[in-house]
Amino acid sequence: MNDYFDVFFHQQAIPFTLGTVLYQKDSTEEIVDACETLYERSTGDFLTFRENDELSRKVITSPIKKHVEIQFFHAQLNWDVLLEELEELFPQFVWTKLVEEVDGAFNTYFCELVPVSFSSEEEPIQFTVSASLEQMDYSKGESVSSILEKRLLSIFQEEEELPLSGETLSFPVEVSIEETPEEELSEIEQWFLDEDEAEAEEEDLNLERIEEAEVTALARTEESEVLFLKESLKREKASKERVRVAKEKLEYELLAIENSLLVSGLKRFKKHQKSTIDEEDWYKPVRIDLIQYDDLYKKAKFIEQSWRLNRQLVTITEKMTVTKDQWVYERARIEKIKNSVSEMDLQSMMEQCHLINERVKIRPGFLFFKPRVKLYQIDYEQLEKISAFFDIIQTENRLLESVIEQKDHNR
Numbered sequence: 001m002n003d004y005f006d007v008f009f010h011q012q013a014i015p016f017t018l019g020t021v022l023y024q025k026d027s028t029e030e031i032v033d034a035c036e037t038l039y040e041r042s043t044g045d046f047l048t049f050r051e052n053d054e055l056s057r058k059v060i061t062s063p064i065k066k067h068v069e070i071q072f073f074h075a076q077l078n079w080d081v082l083l084e085e086l087e088e089l090f091p092q093f094v095w096t097k098l099v100e101e102v103d104g105a106f107n108t109y110f111c112e113l114v115p116v117s118f119s120s121e122e123e124p125i126q127f128t129v130s131a132s133l134e135q136m137d138y139s140k141g142e143s144v145s146s147i148l149e150k151r152l153l154s155i156f157q158e159e160e161e162l163p164l165s166g167e168t169l170s171f172p173v174e175v176s177i178e179e180t181p182e183e184e185l186s187e188i189e190q191w192f193l194d195e196d197e198a199e200a201e202e203e204d205l206n207l208e209r210i211e212e213a214e215v216t217a218l219a220r221t222e223e224s225e226v227l228f229l230k231e232s233l234k235r236e237k238a239s240k241e242r243v244r245v246a247k248e249k250l251e252y253e254l255l256a257i258e259n260s261l262l263v264s265g266l267k268r269f270k271k272h273q274k275s276t277i278d279e280e281d282w283y284k285p286v287r288i289d290l291i292q293y294d295d296l297y298k299k300a301k302f303i304e305q306s307w308r309l310n311r312q313l314v315t316i317t318e319k320m321t322v323t324k325d326q327w328v329y330e331r332a333r334i335e336k337i338k339n340s341v342s343e344m345d346l347q348s349m350m351e352q353c354h355l356i357n358e359r360v361k362i363r364p365g366f367l368f369f370k371p372r373v374k375l376y377q378i379d380y381e382q383l384e385k386i387s388a389f390f391d392i393i394q395t396e397n398r399l400l401e402s403v404i405e406q407k408d409h410n411r
Contacts, residue, residue, distance in 0.1 A: 004156050006071045009145040013065035014110045019101030022079040026096055028059050031114060034094040035059075035125055038116050042092075042135075047124065055125055059114075064127040065096065067112040068144060070152075076107050089151055090144070092116045092132045282378040290362065290371040296383040299390035300353040306393045307346055310338075313400035334396055337389070349386050356383060 025031065032055055036047055047055065058064065079098050086095055090113070097112035117131035118124060129144065138147060360375040375383075 007145045007149040008069040010067050014067045014112045019099040021099055023098040031059050032056050035116055064114050067110050071108045092136050284377040285374055286377050286380040287372050287374050293373040296387045300386040303390045310393050310397050317400050
């Protein structure tokens with residue numbers, strides 16, 4: 001028993017009602033062939049026809065299948081790599097089935113096996129677990145579950161024992177912002193909702209006009225050629241209007257998405273700004289997926305470039321005449337954040353990012369675990385805060401760029 005997983009050995013096959021089958025070698029012929037292969041590889045001899053028939057009969061009629069149950073908390077295994085590990089750990093077991101069952105936070109893997117042992121007596125192949133373990137050079141006091149648990153536990157302990165560098169931690173940059181009532185967000189959402197309803201009504205009217213024009217066009221004759229041309233002109237204008245409405249609606253939807261990203265960044269920044277870590281918890285290890293760390297570090301790495309671009313864009317847009325419709329986002333809250341960060345703070349963020357990257361330890365993907373990154377709790381919190389700050393600045397940059405592009409297009 002340990003804090004990572006539980007292993008149980010069962011003296012019967014896997015029940016048919018369990019989980020999702022990931023791997024299966026369940027036919028009599030496949031099991032017999034696997035047993036023969038093990039026998040030939042271990043003894044150098046071949047089974048006679050009579051011995052082969054007797055082996056097939058035992059596989060069909062005898063309860064020779066057992067299974068191991070491995071229960072993990074919040075861990076999804078790579079089943080084919082797990083199978084390779086089982087085959088290496090127990091070379092005289094024939095693994096016939098792997099089943100996965102997910103129940104909330106627990107992932108349980110049922111691994112069905114046929115234990116194979118060899119004898120020089122009348123029965124060259126037997127199916128006794130203890131004899132099979134002994135022939136694999138395991139001691140009499142070891143069981144299938146204890147051997148497997150020991151192997152898995154050693155993998156987890158290897159990760160726990162990876163030391164982090166002993167560099168002195170620098171204090172994170174402190175940036176404070178004021179909270180904005182949630183009602184302000186609802187006004188933005190209501191504005192987009194009203195615009196969508198108005199656009200939908202306008203589009204319906206345009207479609208009705210187009211349908212009327214098409215009916216008129218179908219009824220035209222040689223004598224009504226002039227009328228047909230007029231209706232064609234109307235249809236073309238209606239088509240252009242429909243494209244214009246669709247384009248405007250797309251622009252509004254994109255703007256809504258940008259605002260949503262901005263609001264999400266503001267909430268994340270506020271969350272990590274409020275969180276405080278006691279000094280005794282600074283050095284507690286945190287393990288995150290390598291892809292997640294890459295995303296956090298990339299944002300922290302390019303925060304300075306995004307900041308410089310933001311200052312240029314703000315300077316340009318301040319000289320422009322911008323309507324209220326183009327300026328619907330959390331400008332005041334963003335300004336509070338930016339005004340609270342000085343050039344020195346920005347350089348400190350960059351230096352902090354560099355130090356964090358020097359301290360982290362990356363565990364390559366092996367066995368059935370994905371690559372993960374081990375870092376200090378305070379370093380993780382600082383990366384999350386810088387990442388949220390980057391999201392805020394970068395999203396505002398995209399909004400400012402869209403306003404500038406629109407103005408250039410209308411000239």
